[in-house]
Amino acid sequence: MEDRTEKRSFDRHYQEAPITVAYFNTNRYICATMLNYSEGGIYFESDFAFQPRTCIYIRIEKKMSDPPGGLFHNGFRSVALGEVKWCAEINKEESGKYGIGVKYYELEY
Numbered sequence: 209m210e211d212r213t214e215k216r217s218f219d220r221h222y223q224e225a226p227i228t229v230a231y232f233n234t235n236r237y238i239c240a241t242m243l244n245y246s247e248g249g250i251y252f253e254s255d256f257a258f259q260p261r262t263c264i265y266i267r268i269e270k271k272m273s274d275p276p277g278g279l280f281h282n283g284f285r286s287v288a289l290g291e292v293k294w295c296a297e298i299n300k301e302e303s304g305k306y307g308i309g310v311k312y313y314e315l316e317y
Contacts, residue, residue, distance in 0.1 A: 218246035225268050227252060232263040232289060240308075242268070249290060249311040253298065257306045262292045264310065289313045 222244045229252070230237035240254035250266060258264060268286045290310040298305045 218248045220244045220246050220251075228267045228269055229254065229258075230265045232265050237265075239269075242266075249293070249309065250288070251307065251309050254306050254308060255304055257295050257297070258292045258308055260292050260294055263289065264292060265289055266310065 223242065225242045227240050227242045228237050229240050238254060238256045240252045240256075242250055242252045244251045252266075266288045290312045292308060293311050294309045296307050297303075298307050
């Protein structure tokens, strides 16, 4: 029997929020919805497909209500740069919707 245990480096924190996503260093942007985040990245859904390995800029669009428990977790970023790791069409009634996984770039000080 196959082991289907997730092997993630960081815990996911479920938080829905409107975001703006842009190709890094361009004015080409789209509106999307973040569904969860972690210390290492973000998952969002969009009407636009981003190619893996694309560098993108992500910004939370408005102040969100406090998440359950009243705290944001490690990894919450209101502005971030990251690399698209995967993009897949979502199999729902809505066609042309994509789920996108992004890995944050490491910050070095």
